[in-house]
Amino acid sequence: MFSIGQLSKQTGVKVPTIRYYEQVGLLVSAGRTEGNQRRYDKDGLERLGFIRHARDLGFSIEAISALIDLQQHPDRSCQEATEIAQDQLADVREKLRRLTALETELVRISEGCDGDGSSNDCYVLTSLADHRHCRTEH
Amino acid sequence: MFSIGQLSKQTGVKVPTIRYYEQVGLLVSAGRTEGNQRRYDKDGLERLGFIRHARDLGFSIEAISALIDLQQHPDRSCQEATEIAQDQLADVREKLRRLTALETELVRISEGCDGDGSSNDCYVLTSLADHRHCRTEH
DNA sequence: CTTGAAGCTCTAGTGACTAGAGGTTGTAGA
DNA sequence: TCTACAACCTCTAGTCACTAGAGCTTCAAG
Numbered sequence: 642m643f644s645i646g647q648l649s650k651q652t653g654v655k656v657p658t659i660r661y662y663e664q665v666g667l668l669v670s671a672g673r674t675e676g677n678q679r680r681y682d683k684d685g686l687e688r689l690g691f692i693r694h695a696r697d698l699g700f701s702i703e704a705i706s707a708l709i710d711l712q713q714h715p716d717r718s719c720q721e722a723t724e725i726a727q728d729q730l731a732d733v734r735e736k737l738r739r740l741t742a743l744e745t746e747l748v749r750i751s752e753g754c755d756g757d758g759s760s761n762d763c764y765v766l767t768s769l770a771d772h773r774h775c776r777t778e779h
Numbered sequence: 780m781f782s783i784g785q786l787s788k789q790t791g792v793k794v795p796t797i798r799y800y801e802q803v804g805l806l807v808s809a810g811r812t813e814g815n816q817r818r819y820d821k822d823g824l825e826r827l828g829f830i831r832h833a834r835d836l837g838f839s840i841e842a843i844s845a846l847i848d849l850q851q852h853p854d855r856s857c858q859e860a861t862e863i864a865q866d867q868l869a870d871v872r873e874k875l876r877r878l879t880a881l882e883t884e885l886v887r888i889s890e891g892c893d894g895d896g897s898s899n900d901c902y903v904l905t906s907l908a909d910h911r912h913c914r915t916e917h
Numbered sequence: 918c919t920t921g922a923a924g925c926t927c928t929a930g931t932g933a934c935t936a937g938a939g940g941t942t943g944t945a946g947a
Numbered sequence: 948t949c950t951a952c953a954a955c956c957t958c959t960a961g962t963c964a965c966t967a968g969a970g971c972t973t974c975a976a977g
Contacts, residue, residue, distance in 0.1 A: 644943090646954060656955085661934060676942045678955055691908045697917050698881055698907070702933070712904055719901030723889060726903045730885040737878050740871055743836055747868040751861060763857030765864045766850055769836070770829045779835050782974090784923060794924085799965060814973045816924055840964070 642680045645671075652689045659689065667692055667702060667709070700729055742777040749776060780818045783809075790827045797827065805830055805840060805847070838867055880915040887914060 649656045662668045668688060671679040681689075688709070695705045704725050711722050750768040768774050787794045800806045806826060809817040819827075826847070833843045842863050849860050888906045906912050 644954080655935085657935065658933085660956090665933090674942085676955085677957095678942065687908065690910070694910050695907050696933090698884060708904065708907065711901070719903060722901050722903040726885060726889045730882065730889055733878055733882050733885060737875065737882060740875050740878065744868065744871050744875060746836060747864060747871060751864045751868055763849070763860050765857060765860040766846065769833050769846065770825065772828070772832050782924075793966085795966065796964085798925090803964090812973085814924085815926095816973070834964090 642682060643686065645679045645681070648681050648686060648689060651686060652693050654689055654693050662689070662692060665702060667706060698729070699733060700725070704729065739779065742779045745777050746775055746779060780820060781824065783817045783819070786819050786824060786827060789824060790831050792827060792831050800827070800830060803840060805844060836867065837871060838863070842867065877917065880917045883915050884913055884917065 643651070645656050645659055648654075649659060654662075659668070663670060668685070671681055671685060674680055691709070691712075692705055695708065700708070707725060708722060711717060711719065750765055781789070783794050783797055786792075787797060792800075797806070801808060806823070809819055809823060812818055829847070829850075830843055833846065838846070845863060846860060849855060849857065888903055
């Protein structure tokens, strides 16, 4: 049996975050000692590991809830799980696309200015003031 | 002179967002009609355009505040503006790095599973349960 | 002069935590 | 067995950048 602090150390999830996950229903309520402190077993450890990993991959709490539901109903097809993962992938790719455009723009903006001179003709500021200078969509 | 709605249309910034920007001090308080409605001039339009563009590029409200300060003190060196832009670029690049790793992982996870079969051996779920399956750091 | 779209302020909600106050419990050492 | 104190508890509020809604007032066209 682990205390919440030990669970935290083993998973790398902060103590208040673990309590938060319980509060929003991601983790089932932990058993308690007589003095009302949470105690976890190996099962709890694994569930939190799953959540941690999914969060690291950018899945939302809502998506993780759905995935945990699926885990607990092994009779259901895993098509749903695959869909959730693919939605997440599409999301990540969209973010990559946007960030790549931003990178291009920021490089252009940063390089135009050597940091000398006064800010009334600063390239960074004039570039931000006028979208028409941009080379990519964003 | 524009109403807040006209300003919104011209810049693509929603009306409540404009009021929010004023509230947090990004936009100086607009002049008002006798009936207490906001009226903007060309200056306000340009300032909001600047904010809009900088937000699109992912700059935080705080960073934009600093940039606007610099605009209003043209005597100060633009080195600070360049630093802010380069910080933002570093930030974007870090996000790109992480998202690229996530993409790799998600492709691997999604492709391992064809959506058939039941979820007790679903590759998506087992992959999420065990970080050791991963090929990249995240 | 009427109507209704557009404006106003204020409060509260979003997601995923994080921080802090103020109190209680568990446990290691004396 | 006692004591000290780290770790635990609950609850509220704050973060960021908005967004939504209630309930009211003003503007402008017909």
